[in-house]
Amino acid sequence: MPGRADDLMDIPAELWQRAEMRQALHRRDIGHVFRLVSQYAGASQTQIAIACGTTQPKVSDIMRDIQKVKELAVFERIADGLDMPDRARADLGLAPRPLASAQVRDALVPWRAIPARDTPPAVRAPDSADRPSVDQSGREEDAEDVQRRAFVTLTGASLFGAVLASAAPPAPSDGIEAFAALLTGVAPDAVTPASNALDLKALSAAVARARHDYQGCRYSDVIDDMRWLLPRVQTACAVLTGDARLRACTLSADAHHVAASVLLKLGDQGLAWVAADRSMQAARASQDPITIGCSARIITHALMGSGHLGAATSAAGTLAARLDSDVTAHSPESLSVYGSLLLRGAIAAARRNDRQAALSLLAEARDAGRRLGTDANLRWTAFGPVNVRQHQVHIAVTLGDAGTAIDTARRINLDQVTVTERKASLLIDTARAFLQCGRHESAYLALRAAEDIAPQEIAARPAVRQLLRDLITAAPPSVRRQAEEFANQLEVSR
DSSP states (O other), X not given: OOOOTTSOBOOOGGGGGSHHHHHHHHTTOHHHHHHHHHHHHOOOHHHHHHHHTSOHHHHHHHHTTSSOOOOHHHHHHHHHHTTOOHHHHHHTTOOOOOHHHHHHHHHHOTTBOOOOTTSOTTOOOOOTTTSOOBOTTSOBOOHHHHXXXXXXXXXXXXXXXXXXXXXXXXXXOSSHHHHHHHHHTOSHHHHSOOGGGGOHHHHHHHHHHHHHHHHXXXXXXXXXXXXXXXXXXXHHHHHOOHHHHHHHXXXXXXHHHHHHHHHHHTTOHHHHHHHHHHHHHHHHHHTOHHHXXXXXXXXXXXXXXXXXXXXXXXXXXXXXXXXXXXXXXXXXXXXXXXHHHHHHHXXXXXXXXXXXXXXXXXXXXXXXXXXXXXXXOGGGOOOSHHHHHHHHHHHHHHTTOHHHHHHHHHTOOGGGOOOHXXXXXXXXXXXXXXXXXXXXXXXXXXXXXXXXXXXXXXXXXXXXXXXXXXXXXXXXXXXXXXXXXXXXXXXXXX
């Protein structure tokens, strides 16, 4: 028999583990969730309504599937009202509750089940999701560690399948000045290169390693490698002849592309432009249309970094069309580069607030991704259907469409995003979207999740550090305190 409105609503912990309940949560079928709560907890519609901050008629309509819950804020309120454990919230596609907030809420809401007198406050039944977590070094994680690691607002899939257990090197702070000498060809190594400078096999492996380090957000390692790699590829291009020279030019284009990418991450637009120009010069010397297309990507990015958004949009479209005409039939590699160029143009158009151009280029890139069929990271583009959706998130938040950005992000399974830099970028874009719509705690959690995955992406990028400052300025006191502690940890000045 359903209970009275003033009875305690005691939902059995095992209910959240039942297959039927988990399926309902995955489908976001709140009507079915309410029916199961009524069936297994003996809760009346009035009790459910009081707990979830709504009315009995509305609960009745939801339970009879006359009305559907669609708004994220309502899902959050229902999850809080039913006191869902973090695992159930994850099934529903929500972030876990901050522990402190849960304590306050439990103290203020009298119709919640009250722990037994000998149970420590705010300690729930210790299922596997709630036990203290221990990392690989044996250190017990605190509540916030667990909260970040469990952050699952994008989909029901964990965001942390690829998180490294060990700490990454500190953010790059030295070595940037060396780029100036390297890129102008007057560094000592450029004058007297080592004897292995012409070993194309070794150079190819070194360039591939630099690409891997960049996509893994290990920017300090990239900077260290560039100090000796750039002079050697430059020397190889100058000394070798025939097919060997063409290959060396391809490697030089790739190496300078990586150098420009890191410099853009670190906010050095001037040196980034020099490196991008060097990449394009070497690409043209390679006589390979796909290599030229790859370098066109970094040229477009450098134009964006310098504020030349119209030129960047035009260049991306023009160079993509040229690649399309230069190849007789697209290979997976050429299609990946072609699609990536279109995405660069779409981003530039969005930053210019040219919605029509941005969506048009995005649609063309989506078609290229459909033709490619998979995200294979060919020619280090990370391009594919999932990558297109990631860029859709970035473009939506750039255009101010925070709701679209969040909804799109939720449909992305991060297990399918194999490139760490792309995974971190998606979390950062999602943090921007949450901040735009005033969901400060979710924005903070997204940033912490990105920092767990790619520490240098958060610590090194001026744009991300500014995002953290904006969060501190806008957030309410409880979140501001956490964000300020995070900023102090990263040595981000106000």
